[in-house]
Amino acid sequence: MGTAGRAPVLILGSGWGGFSLARRLDKSKFETTLVSPANHFLFTPLLPSTTVGTLEFRCIQEPVRTIPHLRYVQAKATRIDLASRTAVVRDIFKGREHELRFDKLVLAVGCKTATFGTPGVDERERAGRHVFFLKHLYHARAIRNRLLELFERADAPGVEPELRRRLLTFVVVGGGPTSCEFTSELFDFLRQDVSRWYPDLVRDVRVTLVEAGPVLLGPFHKSLREYAMSIFERREVDVRLGVSVKAVRSRGGVPADGGVPADDDDSPVAVLSDGSEMEFGLMVWSAGLRAVRLTESLGLPRAPSGRVLVDAYCRVRGHEARNDVFAIGDCAVHDERQLAQIAQVASQQGAYVARVLNAGGEPRDAFRFFSLGAMVSLGDFAGAYDGTHVGDPHGKELRLPRVSGPLAWLMWRGGYAARQVSFANMMLIPMHWFKSFFFGRDISRF
Incomplete structure (x- = not known):
C-alpha cells in the first residue's frame, strides 16, 4: 500500500x-x-498550426503538474x-x-x-537538418525555425537562382490528416505572409505531397478525399500518389563517414519510387507509426x-x-x-x-469506442468532416452528414477550441487565430 x-x-x-x-x-x-x-499534454490536432505561427506553442499544451494531487516524474x-x-x-x-x-x-x-528503414531519413532527423518529424512540440519548433531560415537565406543578396529554388522546395511525406493539415497551413503562410514579406520569393516556392498509398486521407469518405485533392490541385500543390521516398541522399554524394554533409548548401535529394529525384530545403515526414x-x-x-x-x-x-x-x-x-x-x-x-x-479494479463491461467522426482542416476556410461512421465501429453506427468547405472548417476550429482542458487555452487559441488573420503571423526567428 x-x-x-x-x-x-x-x-x-x-x-x-x-x-x-x-x-x-x-x-x-x-x-x-x-x-x-514530456511534462505536458499536447493537443496534437493543432500541432501543424504552430509550425507556421498560426498558433503559438504554449497554447496547445497543458502542464501535467496542473492535475491536483498527482506526483509527476x-x-x-x-x-x-x-x-x-x-x-x-x-x-x-x-x-x-x-x-x-x-x-x-x-x-x-x-x-x-516510422521511417520504414528509408536510408538517410533517420540520420538527418537526428541531426536536425533537412528532415523533420511532426509529432511533438520540439518538432514543430524545429520546423518553424528551419522554414524561416530558408526564406531568409533565399532572400540574401547574391543567392543563385538555382540555390534559391532548392531552398524553397518543400516535401511533405504522408497522406494522413497531419500531413494534409501541415501542407494547408504552409499554403496559408505562403499566401498570407510570404507574399507580403518576401514577395520576390513566391514564384520560387514548390510544395510536393508524397503518399505511398493510392489516396489522400484514406479513412475519409471518397467524396471528401476527392474534395481534398481538388483543393490541393487548385493551389498547385504537387500531389504524388502511389509514390514513396526510397532514400534521402546528399546532392554531392555520401560523406566518407556516412553522415550528413557539413555544407548545408549541399541540398539533400529525395529519391522517389517512380524513378524521379527532387532536391529540397525542408522535408516533413509524417508517414507512419x-x-x-x-x-x-x-x-x-x-x-x-x-x-x-x-x-x-x-x-x-x-x-x-x-x-x-x-x-x-x-x-x-x-x-x-x-x-x-x-x-x-x-x-x-x-x-x-x-x-x-x-470502481474497484474488476471490469464489468468491455471497452467500447464511440467514434465522433473525422475532421481535417484544409486551410483558407476549407475543411472536411466525415460523420458517416459515428458510433461504435464494431457495433451500431450513426449516419451523420459529410460536410466540406467553410462550415467544416468552422466545425474543426470550434470543436477543437471547445475541447481544450483549460479555460486559458480556450481563450488564447481564438485570440491567436484572430491575430494571425488580421495582423499576420510572427516571422521572427530566435
Whole structure:
C-alpha cells in the first residue's frame, strides 16, 4: 500500500491516454504517479498550426503538474519487473535511475514516427537538418525555425537562382490528416505572409505531397478525399500518389563517414519510387507509426506491429486475472477488435480505465469506442468532416452528414477550441487565430 492506505498506480506517458486517466483517477483511493519525458499534454490536432505561427506553442499544451494531487516524474522508464511490481526510470537531466513501486501499471507510452528503414531519413532527423518529424512540440519548433531560415537565406543578396529554388522546395511525406493539415497551413503562410514579406520569393516556392498509398486521407469518405485533392490541385500543390521516398541522399554524394554533409548548401535529394529525384530545403515526414523501445523490451505479448496485446478490457494479455497491468492508446491493440491509432481512442481508453480502477479494479463491461467522426482542416476556410461512421465501429453506427468547405472548417476550429482542458487555452487559441488573420503571423526567428 502507498501513503495513507492508497494503492500506488503508475502511469507511463502523458499523451491522450495517460493524461485522460491521470485527470480522472480518484486520488483519494490511489497514490498516482505519472512518468513521462514530456511534462505536458499536447493537443496534437493543432500541432501543424504552430509550425507556421498560426498558433503559438504554449497554447496547445497543458502542464501535467496542473492535475491536483498527482506526483509527476520527468523521466523515461527503462525497465519494468512485473513480478516485483517495480519500474526503473531514468531522469532526462542527469540520467540517474530511480525505482518506483506500483500495484497497478498503465502503459500509455504511445508510438514514434516510422521511417520504414528509408536510408538517410533517420540520420538527418537526428541531426536536425533537412528532415523533420511532426509529432511533438520540439518538432514543430524545429520546423518553424528551419522554414524561416530558408526564406531568409533565399532572400540574401547574391543567392543563385538555382540555390534559391532548392531552398524553397518543400516535401511533405504522408497522406494522413497531419500531413494534409501541415501542407494547408504552409499554403496559408505562403499566401498570407510570404507574399507580403518576401514577395520576390513566391514564384520560387514548390510544395510536393508524397503518399505511398493510392489516396489522400484514406479513412475519409471518397467524396471528401476527392474534395481534398481538388483543393490541393487548385493551389498547385504537387500531389504524388502511389509514390514513396526510397532514400534521402546528399546532392554531392555520401560523406566518407556516412553522415550528413557539413555544407548545408549541399541540398539533400529525395529519391522517389517512380524513378524521379527532387532536391529540397525542408522535408516533413509524417508517414507512419512504430513501437517505442520500451514496449519492445518488456517481454509482453505483442502484435506483429509491435503494439502490446490487450483484451477487451484494456488489460495486457497474461495479466487478466490480477487486473494489474493495462495498456492504452497507440502502444496497445486488441487482436480481434483493432482500433485506429488516434487521439479519440486513447482518450476514451484512459477514461475507461479510470472508471474501472475507481470502481474497484474488476471490469464489468468491455471497452467500447464511440467514434465522433473525422475532421481535417484544409486551410483558407476549407475543411472536411466525415460523420458517416459515428458510433461504435464494431457495433451500431450513426449516419451523420459529410460536410466540406467553410462550415467544416468552422466545425474543426470550434470543436477543437471547445475541447481544450483549460479555460486559458480556450481563450488564447481564438485570440491567436484572430491575430494571425488580421495582423499576420510572427516571422521572427530566435
